[in-house]
Amino acid sequence: MQLTLWTYEGPPHVGAMRVAASMRDVHLVLHAPQGDTYADLLFTMIERYDHRPPVSYTTFQARDLGGETAALAKRSIAEAYARFQPSLLLVGESCTAELLQDQPGTLGMTLGLPVPVVGLEMSAFSKKENWGASETLYQMVRAVLSDRACVPTPPLRRTPLVNILGPTALGFRCRDDIVEVDRLLAQLGIEVNAVVPLGATVDDLRRLPDASFNIDLYPEVSRPTAQWLERAFGMPYTRTVPIGTSATREFVAEVAQLAGVDPRPVLAGEHPGTAGLASSQSRAPWYARSVDSTYLTGKRVFIFGDATHALAAARIATETMGFEVVGLGTYSRERARDVREAAAALGISALVSDDYLEVEQAVAAAGPELVLGTQMERHIAKRMGIPCAVISTPIHVQDVPARYSPAMGFEGANVLFDSWVQPLMMGLEEHLLQMFRGDFEFHDAAPASHLAATGRPASDGRQPSDAPGDAPGDTPAAADTATGWTPEGERELRKIPFFVRAKARRNTERFAAERGLAAITVETLYEAKAHFGR
Amino acid sequence: MNQVAVPLALQRACPAPAPLQLPVLRERGQHEVFCGLTGIVWLHRKLQDAFFLVVGSRTCAHLVQSAAGVMIFAEPRFGTAILTERDLAGLADANEELDRVVTQLVARRPEIRTLFLVGSCPSEVIKLDLAKAAERLSARLLPAVRVLSYSGSGIETTFTQGEDNALLSLVPILPATEARQLLVVGCVADVIEDQFRRTFEALGIGPVQFLPGRRAANLPSVGPGTDLLLAQPFNGATVRALAARGARVLGAPYPIGAEGTSAWFGAACAAWGVADERRTAVLDGPARRAARSLQRHREWLAGKRLFLLPDSQLEIPIARFLHRELGMELIEVGTPYLDRTMIEAELPLLPPGVALSEGQDVERQLDRVRAARPDLTICGLGLANPLEADGFATKWSIELVFTPIHGYEQAADLAEVCARPLRRRALLTV
Numbered sequence: 001m002q003l004t005l006w007t008y009e010g011p012p013h014v015g016a017m018r019v020a021a022s023m024r025d026v027h028l029v030l031h032a033p034q035g036d037t038y039a040d041l042l043f044t045m046i047e048r049y050d051h052r053p054p055v056s057y058t059t060f061q062a063r064d065l066g067g068e069t070a071a072l073a074k075r076s077i078a079e080a081y082a083r084f085q086p087s088l089l090l091v092g093e094s095c096t097a098e099l100l101q102d103q104p105g106t107l108g109m110t111l112g113l114p115v116p117v118v119g120l121e122m123s124a125f126s127k128k129e130n131w132g133a134s135e136t137l138y139q140m141v142r143a144v145l146s147d148r149a150c151v152p153t154p155p156l157r158r159t160p161l162v163n164i165l166g167p168t169a170l171g172f173r174c175r176d177d178i179v180e181v182d183r184l185l186a187q188l189g190i191e192v193n194a195v196v197p198l199g200a201t202v203d204d205l206r207r208l209p210d211a212s213f214n215i216d217l218y219p220e221v222s223r224p225t226a227q228w229l230e231r232a233f234g235m236p237y238t239r240t241v242p243i244g245t246s247a248t249r250e251f252v253a254e255v256a257q258l259a260g261v262d263p264r265p266v267l268a269g270e271h272p273g274t275a276g277l278a279s280s281q282s283r284a285p286w287y288a289r290s291v292d293s294t295y296l297t298g299k300r301v302f303i304f305g306d307a308t309h310a311l312a313a314a315r316i317a318t319e320t321m322g323f324e325v326v327g328l329g330t331y332s333r334e335r336a337r338d339v340r341e342a343a344a345a346l347g348i349s350a351l352v353s354d355d356y357l358e359v360e361q362a363v364a365a366a367g368p369e370l371v372l373g374t375q376m377e378r379h380i381a382k383r384m385g386i387p388c389a390v391i392s393t394p395i396h397v398q399d400v401p402a403r404y405s406p407a408m409g410f411e412g413a414n415v416l417f418d419s420w421v422q423p424l425m426m427g428l429e430e431h432l433l434q435m436f437r438g439d440f441e442f443h444d445a446a447p448a449s450h451l452a453a454t455g456r457p458a459s460d461g462r463q464p465s466d467a468p469g470d471a472p473g474d475t476p477a478a479a480d481t482a483t484g485w486t487p488e489g490e491r492e493l494r495k496i497p498f499f500v501r502a503k504a505r506r507n508t509e510r511f512a513a514e515r516g517l518a519a520i521t522v523e524t525l526y527e528a529k530a531h532f533g534r
Numbered sequence: 535m536n537q538v539a540v541p542l543a544l545q546r547a548c549p550a551p552a553p554l555q556l557p558v559l560r561e562r563g564q565h566e567v568f569c570g571l572t573g574i575v576w577l578h579r580k581l582q583d584a585f586f587l588v589v590g591s592r593t594c595a596h597l598v599q600s601a602a603g604v605m606i607f608a609e610p611r612f613g614t615a616i617l618t619e620r621d622l623a624g625l626a627d628a629n630e631e632l633d634r635v636v637t638q639l640v641a642r643r644p645e646i647r648t649l650f651l652v653g654s655c656p657s658e659v660i661k662l663d664l665a666k667a668a669e670r671l672s673a674r675l676l677p678a679v680r681v682l683s684y685s686g687s688g689i690e691t692t693f694t695q696g697e698d699n700a701l702l703s704l705v706p707i708l709p710a711t712e713a714r715q716l717l718v719v720g721c722v723a724d725v726i727e728d729q730f731r732r733t734f735e736a737l738g739i740g741p742v743q744f745l746p747g748r749r750a751a752n753l754p755s756v757g758p759g760t761d762l763l764l765a766q767p768f769n770g771a772t773v774r775a776l777a778a779r780g781a782r783v784l785g786a787p788y789p790i791g792a793e794g795t796s797a798w799f800g801a802a803c804a805a806w807g808v809a810d811e812r813r814t815a816v817l818d819g820p821a822r823r824a825a826r827s828l829q830r831h832r833e834w835l836a837g838k839r840l841f842l843l844p845d846s847q848l849e850i851p852i853a854r855f856l857h858r859e860l861g862m863e864l865i866e867v868g869t870p871y872l873d874r875t876m877i878e879a880e881l882p883l884l885p886p887g888v889a890l891s892e893g894q895d896v897e898r899q900l901d902r903v904r905a906a907r908p909d910l911t912i913c914g915l916g917l918a919n920p921l922e923a924d925g926f927a928t929k930w931s932i933e934l935v936f937t938p939i940h941g942y943e944q945a946a947d948l949a950e951v952c953a954r955p956l957r958r959r960a961l962l963t964v
Contacts, residue, residue: 001589001631002616003638005609010596033655035569035688038597040916050923052916056897059565062658062689076564083897095591096655096689099622124591125619357609495725522732526820526943530827533946 006356006376008331008394012122014039015132016092019140019221021053021169022197026140027086028055031073031097031104046397047170056080058097058104065100073097073104074111081113087202088144089117090136095124116202118143128354130220130306130332133168137197138224144205145232159191160259161211165237166222167198172309172393173407174198174218180409181217181242184252187266190259196225209233213258217241217408220306220332243312245282245413246272246319282410284417288320296421302327302368304351304359304377305392307335309407311342313372313391316416318346327351327366329359356380370424375399387423391416483509489520507532556881556890558872563895566914567844567870568601569688570696571652575602576936577700577746578611580721583647584750586612587639588686589632589664590654601932611646613639617656628662629670636671640679647678648750650700653685680707680751692870694768694846694935697721701745701772704753705779708745711755716742716802717781719773720766723938724748730765730789730941733799736816739806745772756781761805763798765789765940767880768847770873787879789940790848790948791855792824797879820942827946828859834953836861838909841902844868844894845914845931852912852934852948854883860949864888865906868899910955927955 013030020028021043030036037057043049058076060069081089091108105119118139122132164181167174178195185192193211194204208214208229214237216226226237236258242251249270256263271279275289287293301323303313307330317323328343329351330336336352343350351362360380363371371381371388375396381388390399391407405419406412485493489508496504504525511528512520571594574586588594595614602610615635621628632651640646649671651664664683671681684699685691691699701719716739718730727744734742743754758780762773767788777783786801787794796817803813840862842849849869856862864885872892874881884890891899896917903911903926911921911928918928929952939948 001621001628001635002618003613003635004592004595004616005613006599007592007595009592010600011592013593014596033569033688034565034567034692035571035597035655036593037564037566037914037916038568038572038600040566041914042600044917044919045915048919050919052920057564059563060689062687065659065689079897095593096659099656099659124593125617125622128592492725492728495728527823529943530823530946533827533830533950 009129012132032094092120166218176406309392570686570691573696831949841908
């Protein structure tokens with residue numbers, strides 16, 4: 001039994017959902033009790049899907065437990081096929097169903113459906129979300145290619161073909177990473193055979209062996225599939241993940257070598273170690289070398305995320321930004337070794353944990369000036385008043401921006417530069433802060449001037465006090481007596497959520513003023529509320 | 535669920551009940567509804583000295599966190615003891631493990647006075663006896679911490695029934711009293727509790743207690759002199775248990791909308807012999823003010839056709855309010871679980887022949903939504919964006935649970951929340 005407050009990863013069947021929801025013609029039936037449909041909202045709300053994820057739930061209840069659950073599973077599978085007509089049906093279980101041992105995958109296979117039915121064993125009580133995604137992708141690819149165990153070498157083509165493996169729904173910036181990687185490949189004259197699973201069809205899976213090698217873009221999800229394709233079809237796969245300028249250059253070299261093409265169409269324009277805009281397709285190297293960025297030197301940064309993004313961030317932090325990495329960690333236990341090695345090279349020890357409180361303690365102990373993490377670390381940093389940028393899943397709705405914002409490739413390097421620098425205090429502002437510590441606007445707790453107030457109690461619209469260190473708190477100041485708030489009225493006002501409180505205050509005061517009311521009571525507050533509506 | 539007959543004496547304030555023979559469509563299929571664990575999201579904010587420990591799986595932890603949208607509390611007063619394969623292998627070990635986790639938790643959070651062990655689907659299926667565990671742990675930890683247990687599992691509870699089970703676990707430990715008092719049952723926002731208290735005081739009704747109050751350690755008492763007034767329609771089991779301790783239920787519609795709120799207070803007035811003049815003097819002003827505030831939303835909602843998918847069991851009172859006070863037409867009122875004893879006073883207020891449905895087969899229900907083409911669909915978060923993309927205006931039902939909607943002063947807020955999707959659609963031209 002493990003005490004958990006917040007989790008970095010969901011259960012493995014959520015990983016299966018991410019793979020199913022990535023594909024265009026796959027449906028997943030989950031043997032699961034009521035409540036497990038909560039996971040639908042991850043897709044429809046966080047990623048703003050305009051359709052439901054292709055998942056059906058059997059919704060068994062306590063009264064079914066006597067032996068009805070298997071029949072219910074069978075019926076649900078048949079109904080899901082009839083309604084959604086997928087090209088492939090995945091059948092999985094959430095944690096509770098695993099305990100029932102109904103074997104819904106096997107039941108599904110006995111239905112004689114005209115499409116492949118893939119049963120998933122999710123090990124809900126020992127595994128987690130990313131493992132579930134990688135296992136689902138692997139099982140699905142194996143099932144589709146089972147009758148293609150060994151194919152002759154693909155016919156010689158003028159342009160080499162490659163598969164991109166790993167991008168999924170609810171991954172970090174996967175939507176835009178694909179575009180960016182595709183652009184690099186096009187510059188090298190390499191054609192993409194299939195992107196799997198995001199946007200793929202079952203036919204795309206069938207065509208995987210037509211390519212000459214695979215790009216293992218998100219090893220957390222696609223490494224087992226890449227390894228199996230290598231074993232079964234002799235297809236090599238890439239080891240470099242193109243996050244950051246340096247890694248992107250190395251990725252191009254690796255891909256060019258695997259494809260047998262000239263890397264120069266891309267690399268001829270890359271001049272590592274030089275200054276100026278001509279040093280790279282990416283602006284990030286020059287921006288980092290510009291004098292404006294000198295204030296970044298030695299900034300203490302704490303990095304936590306999935307292994308792929310944490311490792312990449314550590315490298316960019318040191319090589320591009322000139323930060324000092326004071327903490328590096330991951331919740332991806334499967335890749336703990338890589339992260340430990342990277343941390344050791346930085347002279348620190350890695351934090352491998354999925355315990356949110358342990359991460360929080362580590363952040364507090366390291367005392368960083370910037371946190372690069374997941375949405376969990378965003379909350380940790382917010383509470384501690386430390387600037388933060390999100391670099392990895394788990395994400396929230398604000399990490400799925402409308403604009404093009406990849407993490408990979410040369411444009412990804414630009415995006416990361418901007419998004420890491422933006423939360424920080426600008427160079428000169430930081431100096432002024434050092435010079436005028438007692439300044440009421442520039443005191444230690446003041447946020448960067450280009451950012452909305454954070455780390456201070458939410459203002460409710462009153463003028464901030466003039467005295468340094470006197471935060472706008474909850475004690476009604478003398479000014480309030482002038483506007484006529486009675487203590488009861490004031491107390492009632494404070495029960496209104498802070499984000500509409502300022503408006504309620506203004507409206508009520510206006511209402512009272514217009515009617516010449518001397519005292520603002522609870523009654524006045526609600527009269528005003530009724531008067532103005534919202 | 536045990537059916538203890540409760541005399542729901544209907545009061546003058548609401549019309550005489552019509553025979554309850556509304557046809558109800560009962561459906562089995564995929565339920566797109568949360569399980570009872572979700573109630574922790576609001577219960578832990580209300581009960582400020584309580585901790586809710588789910589004994590379940592990673593799915594349970596992920597569900598509560600996703601439903602709550604990760605909140606920024608340093609350490610939330612809820613967590614999950616995640617069962618691992620080792621716990622499944624032997625129940626004796628699971629009990630030892632639970633004791634270890636609770637000890638760890640209590641040491642870490644010394645300010646906790648009440649600890650709820652919350653059962654889940656996996657803990658129910660492996661038959662981990664949390665009631666026994668709670669007794670064992672209470673014996674060890676009292677007087678510092680009282681340990682209680684209830685089930686929020688999806689195989690037994692739907693969404694708001696989690697609150698019912700949580701409150702039910704408190705009933706046996708409520709102090710006994712013979713004194714005449716009013717007990718309001720059901721979790722409401724603090725601002726509502728304060729408004730209700732002021733109104734009862736003005737009416738001369740008291741003492742008034744709330745279940746739950748703001749501290750689990752500071753419990754209301756109950757006994758033969760206790761009148762129950764129900765703030766939420768989903769606490770049927772709790773109400774029956776309170777009735778079994780001698781309390782009397784004052785039948786009334788729920789305090790949703792001006793009409794519901796007037797009838798609700800009216801039921802208390804009748805039971806407490808409040809003079810008509812006093813009742814009128816206290817209630818008429820706020821009622822008229824609420825009715826006035828509704829007018830601006832009426833122009834958006836009147837005549838519009840409404841489809842409610844099942845979510846919180848608040849669907850019937852909300853539908854009644856939107857129909858009677860805002861003139862909406864009801865296409866279908868879906869509710870996850872229909873406890874007739876709890877909505878006896880509501881049903882007669884619904885238009886004759888309204889389509890009620892209980893349970894869910896979400897695919898078939900969505901077929902009906904598409905066929906009926908409602909002007910507004912109230913549904914869960916998993917369905918809202920997909921329906922919007924299909925051209926349907928939607929209101930997320932969970933906002934109706936997480937927003938103060940009870941009482942006079944919030945009637946217009948509830949109307950506004952429902953009118954906003956329509957207003958927004960009219961605004962956007964992109």
